Amino acid sequence: MKYIDVVGQTLILLACIGIGLISIGDNDWPFGAVIFLQLFIGIWQMLSSIISVSFRTNQWKRKRTHLIAAITYLILLYVVTSFIHIVSPTNVLLFLPSWALAVYYYVVSWRCVFIAKKDSNRFLPHISF
Numbered sequence: 475m476k477y478i479d480v481v482g483q484t485l486i487l488l489a490c491i492g493i494g495l496i497s498i499g500d501n502d503w504p505f506g507a508v509i510f511l512q513l514f515i516g517i518w519q520m521l522s523s524i525i526s527v528s529f530r531t532n533q534w535k536r537k538r539t540h541l542i543a544a545i546t547y548l549i550l551l552y553v554v555t556s557f558i559h560i561v562s563p564t565n566v567l568l569f570l571p572s573w574a575l576a577v578y579y580y581v582v583s584w585r586c587v588f589i590a591k592k593d594s595n596r597f598l599p600h601i602s603f
Contacts, residue, residue, distance in 0.1 A: 476531070476532075476583070476586050476587050477587060479522050480583050480584060480586075480587045486511060486514055487576070487580065490508060490512075508569075509568070512569075512573070515576050516572060516575075519540070519576060522537075522579075522583070523538075523541040523544070523579065533586045540579045540582065544575050547575060551568075554567060
């Protein structure tokens with residue numbers, strides 16, 4: 475499951491980078507495409523985070539931090555956008571925190587898959603005594 479999670483996140487992030495690079499110079503398309511992909515990666519990471527925290531998988535404390543921060547961000551975004559009805563590419567609240575959360579969760583997921591936990595306290599750590 476964790477491999478599927480990292481591959482899915484990687485494909486979505488690569489799509490965002492590709493769309494951003496392809497549409498340099500266009501004024502309308504990158505904003506809509508990035509918002510769409512941002513929504514998709516947000517839903518993907520929220521579900522992954524909820525599952526990881528529920529089952530207390532590897533790095534669950536960091537994923538819990540992400541989940542709490544993401545829920546706080548969504549509440550803040552709802553409150554702010556209900557009072558200020560401006561949705562534009564210049565609105566930093568739409569992009570900066572959400573992409574910071576996405577990158578943070580991607581790094582945590584990457585560490586779960588590719589960086590092995592080093593246990594130097596045990597002799598022959600693959601054997602249980």
